[in-house]
Amino acid sequence: MTRRLHVSTTLNGDAVDFLCDPRETLLDCLRDHLGATGAKEGCGTGDCGACSVTLDGRLVCSCLVLGVEAEGKEIGTIEGMADGETLHPLQRKFIEHAALQCGICTPGILIAAKNLLDRNPDPTETEVRYWLAGNLCRCTGYDKIVRAVMDAASELREAS
């Protein structure tokens, strides 16, 4: 059995540590060692975006990052998106616009969409579509997802 490595990192602002096999992905570590199952495995090859998280603010597919690479970094996942009971406007708009059906892609899309709005508070529809092109949704046809992101962006702009 491979020797396990000790990793210290930050998850949604909290210091955490875990032991992992060096072959395990960050997604495996989040789900199996840190109890954060909000990130999903849809492909394991970086094609579907269901495992999207941020690593030091950068949007990544956690299935393409090794767990040991999280050492000393800050991980952001869907579990840290709401502020206590208060949902992020993106989360609220996804519910209001019926922008999810089965919901399996939703955590990854919310993380990716927030990352977009953090960089570009006033994206065009085309910019939203291209930014989310790495996040597969098989249920909705993306229409309501794009509308929810545009509406959340508009609300965030008005609030700032």
Next chain:
Amino acid sequence: MAEVHLWSGLRSLADGQEVVAVEGKTVGQLLDGLVKAHPGLEPAIRRGVSVAVDGQIVPGNRNHPVDPDSEVFLLQKLAGG
């Protein structure tokens, strides 16, 4: 006697008849009557058929009532996605 319409694939199993008159007050009685009159239909009915009574498909209900003047169609067994 209710008239039961067979899809053409079944007709060869029922001596070439397209419409078979069968006694029965329920779907189950009609199916049993069909097999009795034309034993060749037995494997097809055992594999599963859907029955339409007066335009309404009534799958899986042998107890569904049938009037003497009902229009009954046997359809291939259906399933969805």
Next chain:
Amino acid sequence: MALDGQKTAYTYIGTTPDRPDGLDKVTGRARYGADISLPGMLHGAVVRSPHAHAKILKIDTSKAMALDGVKAVITRADFPDGLEGEDWNLQENCMAGDKALYDGHAVAAVAATSPLIARDAAKLIEVAYEPLPHVTDVDAAMAEGAPVIREGAADFSVPDGLHPNVVRYFDSGRGDLEQGFAEADLVIEKSFTTEAAHQGYIEPQACLGQMGGDGRGELWVTTQGHWFVRRMCAAILGTEATGLRVTPSEIGGGFGGKTTVFIEPLSLALSRKAGGKPVKMGMTRSEVLRATGPTASASMDIKMGMTKDGRITAASGTFRMQGGAFPGAPVDVTTMLAFGNYDIAHVRQVGYDVLANRPKQAAYRAPGAPMAAFATESVLDELCRQLHLDPIDTRLKNAAREGTRATFGPKYGPIGLVETLEAAKAHPNYRQPLGPNQGRGVASGYWMNWGGETSASVAISEDGSITVSIGTPDIGGSRASMALMAAEAFGVPYENVRVNISDTGALGVNEPTHGSRATYASGLATIRAAEDCITKLCKRAADKWEIDAEAVTWEDGCAKPSGPNAGDFPPMPIAEIAAEMGETGGPISGHFEGTPAGFSGSFGTHVVDVEVDPETGRTTILRYLVVQDAGKAIHPAYVEGQFQGGAVQGIGWTLNEEYIYGEDGRLQNAGFLDYRIPVASDLPMIDTVIVEVPNPGHPYGVRGVGETGITPPLPAIANAVREATGKRLCDLPLRPSRVLAAIRGKG
């Protein structure tokens, strides 16, 4: 067959409240198939055949068993013999017997203390194969000399003289084709092919199974139908159905692909062999694509005749489909629905279900209908073009309506095809000017919907709030629809209703969420169970008022005296009756069990504008309109979502998606990079119009809406490409190389 008392004015139906599971799903709390763990849990992995067709000579598991942390290895020898029919097919598909029948076919499985050890152990299992000749194409599989996949698999229906790979044969029709074609001014005959497409749910199959030596166990699983899972697992394992309790997780998409089992019986068999320790299993995306059901591939010949003024005089179709190494390609439904949109006097449909060395097909959204629609609606479009007729007017001229005798026999009840065509014609998208290299396509499609075995319970809590228990997993927001229907039936706010999807131990049998049946059948069951409950609530009020129960009615969440002699009592709200129920006779609940037979089909008409790049052959969707009959839209936002999602799956099937097999019979594109489903940047907004022609067989008029939407896109897009390029493409997908070859005259 109208049911009594169909409502027409609604308080809650037709509104769009937040879905009850929305909060869990936007915060990552919702628990899907792979999200549950148990103490002492093992992890499973599967060994799969690298051959398309091979004899299994020997399986040596000794090295795997010797690995530290490995607790159990299973092969087919761990499953009972003697199964028959579909039970045998399922067992054989879950774990190969004498032969591996397709690339990816499971041949052994292992359980170990970690996922990595399980994966390592799977690599240590040595399987000796003797490769056999293989065939993956439907036409090749039924040609003389094709390798026989299984002798004796054909049923009674197959005429003599066909290849043994033809296992079922269908033949239906009416009238006199010769006469019908003689009446036509133009007859067009063309052949078409469609490739297999995968359901493409983003959540791979996953489960957590536990079973003891006594055959009792529990299974947590992502599924569309947990009673189906229970029955199939019990049959495959040789245990009693009720010994297994199956709890459905949240489900990350299914589209028909999660109505059957693959790894579920393996996890239970591994658990049993490992002394009852729970075993978690999940598929990789590659396993999902190689070994779970895509839909069938098809090869079709269509002939249709039309008069100069646009009347269809006759139609015939031959449909050949392979659904993998087992019977079950949905060619039965294909032959039934192929010409179902229209009123045609002379019609014939012939179908062949053919075995090939591919994974066992599973249902995929309107199984069998999209392929048929691609072929028949393409020919209809070609007739319209060559006769210079408007495609919507021509469809209106031939459209099935109430009283039309369907091409499959019975007469239609009230249906909405005409209404969808009229709404499509009136929509601004139908009049948008088109530029160079652009084209517009129209097509209609149909799905007959489904009722199915259904159980539901409704229970009143002490505070008067309401729990609805149903057995159809919620894939696309159906809990919101059930809560709306319960709110409407009781006359209480939507928020006072909680809907739970019960496990197999808590309700009678339910068929899966399939056939577009959940909102129709579980909805009807919810309403009927609510009415049963209301009768009991009225009785409690009557007892308190000391009047006859018949003299009490239910209105706006309250019992009220009714009739001249009922007395003058103030309305008694549900909360008041509930608060006292412990002293007035105990718990109050209502139930429904049955097989609702009042379902009715949903028709849709799509209009699409495309632009084809003449340099690359790439097709871009410019505008897309879905018009479909919902009967009654319970939660319109989720109805639109079904329309949009179905259309986009159809777009993917038409433009990108296909199973690509190499010369070696192995799947070449077993990943989302190469099996490319539509992404956000491929698409415009999907415009929708909900038509409502109420279904008399549902208290609120509901038709299922889930499946129809995938049927029209295939022909609609091909028809648009025809207009944009002048070329009729008859083989899907319309990949750029194929379109380019057609433009350049090589197609």
